[in-house]
Amino acid sequence: MVTATETPGAHGEDSPRESSPYVELDRATWAMLASETESPLTSDEVARLRGIGDQLDLAEIRDVYLPLSRLLSLRVRAATALHHAQQEFLHGLTPPRTPFVIGLAGSVAVGKSTAARVLQQMLARWPEHPNVALVTTDGFLYPNAELVKRGLLERKGFPESYDRKALMRFVIDIKSGKDEVEAPVYSHLVYDVRQDQKVVVKKPDIVIVEGLNVLQPARVRGDGRVGLGLSDFFDFSIYVDANTNHIREWYVDRFLRLRETAFRDPDSYFAKYAALSHDSAVDEARRIWDTINGPNLAQNVLPTRSRATLVLRKSADHSVDWVRLRKI
Ligand SMILES: Nc1ncnc2c1ncn2[C@@H]1O[C@H](COP(=O)(O)OP(=O)(O)O)[C@@H](O)[C@H]1O
Numbered sequence: 001m002v003t004a005t006e007t008p009g010a011h012g013e014d015s016p017r018e019s020s021p022y023v024e025l026d027r028a029t030w031a032m033l034a035s036e037t038e039s040p041l042t043s044d045e046v047a048r049l050r051g052i053g054d055q056l057d058l059a060e061i062r063d064v065y066l067p068l069s070r071l072l073s074l075r076v077r078a079a080t081a082l083h084h085a086q087q088e089f090l091h092g093l094t095p096p097r098t099p100f101v102i103g104l105a106g107s108v109a110v111g112k113s114t115a116a117r118v119l120q121q122m123l124a125r126w127p128e129h130p131n132v133a134l135v136t137t138d139g140f141l142y143p144n145a146e147l148v149k150r151g152l153l154e155r156k157g158f159p160e161s162y163d164r165k166a167l168m169r170f171v172i173d174i175k176s177g178k179d180e181v182e183a184p185v186y187s188h189l190v191y192d193v194r195q196d197q198k199v200v201v202k203k204p205d206i207v208i209v210e211g212l213n214v215l216q217p218a219r220v221r222g223d224g225r226v227g228l229g230l231s232d233f234f235d236f237s238i239y240v241d242a243n244t245n246h247i248r249e250w251y252v253d254r255f256l257r258l259r260e261t262a263f264r265d266p267d268s269y270f271a272k273y274a275a276l277s278h279d280s281a282v283d284e285a286r287r288i289w290d291t292i293n294g295p296n297l298a299q300n301v302l303p304t305r306s307r308a309t310l311v312l313r314k315s316a317d318h319s320v321d322w323v324r325l326r327k328i
């Protein structure tokens with residue numbers, strides 16, 4: 001028997017206490033949901049998936065990601081059955097197959113990319129859906145030259161810094177079952193979109209779309225009409241969450257580590273920071289956080305959390321403390 005908090009309770013703030021659409025489970029209760037399933041990843045594989053500063057070990061895989069991959073696999077199977085039933089009803093008016101699309105949102109430096117890579121690997125081990133693609137939305141940022149033209153270079157990551165039409169087209173093409181869909185690629189090293197590179201998604205069973213703003217609702221147009229938003233095409237969505245003060249510390253710590261590694265590359269946009277003293281580097285990282293990533297989190301990212309099907313809440317050491325699931 002699994003016992004859980006019926007309302008968002010101490011951690012939630014997104015809905016009234018009665019008839020909450022959410023159920024909140026502490027880590028131990030969530031872990032029990034997959035207690036009889038064997039973890040498909042070895043400790044070497046887990047080490048390869050770990051991002052800078054992330055706390056990811058076999059216990060995290062077993063307690064947090066195994067129940068999630070079971071739940072997702074169950075939902076993929078149900079979605080496939082529903083698609084087939086509807087296709088029969090519509091006499092083939094719908095595409096013969098449509099991938100299961102997972103949106104994965106959260107702040108800069110919260111560990112979205114590690115969570116997405118882990119899920120990709122774990123979901124690919126299920127024989128029913130071996131082809132799991134991962135696409136990050138940073139490829140859809142406008143190139144720096146265009147951001148400069150629009151006066152948006154200091155707003156990288158804000159909703160308006162993306163080519164939202166192209167991102168929407170990409171997800172619609174994926175959901176329409178196109179055999180091959182291309183996405184642009186962003187390089188953190190050069191801090192810009194790579195004009196010479198593309199990622200090709202071929203006949204995927206599952207696509208994970210990871211990015212800051214994937215849960216943003218559709219915009220109201222000038223004439224008052226509301227179109228479709230990206231998340232209207234998601235079969236499931238995940239928000240990676242943590243206390244904002246912790247995320248700010250993780251961002252600064254990561255900046256200091258990158259200063260010892262990636263920033264040393266002469267091609268790095270941040271090469272100018274490699275020579276900074278420790279204290280000046282901390283000041284610079286805090287400045288970037290306090291002027292760009294922090295305000296974007298508060299104004300655009302965090303307000304979308306209540307839209308997620310699942311919230312993974314991390315504690316100060318990066319391990320997931322509790323999980324909140326939309327139960328209806
Ligand atoms: N300036 C940088 N140079 C090299 N790699 C970076 C830089 N900034 C971020 N990264 C890497 O890019 C990935 C995505 O980072 P980010 O968008 O902050 O999302 P998250 O930390 O939630 O995965 C991470 O693996 C991070 O380590």
Ligand SMILES: CC(C)(COP(=O)(O)O)[C@@H](O)C(=O)NCCC(=O)O
Pocket residue numbers: 108136137138139156157158210211212213288292293
């Ligand atoms: C590239 C990002 C906007 C993240 O994009 P995402 O993949 O979430 O769409 C972000 O990592 C970033 O570079 N922000 C700008 C400020 C900074 O350098 O941290």
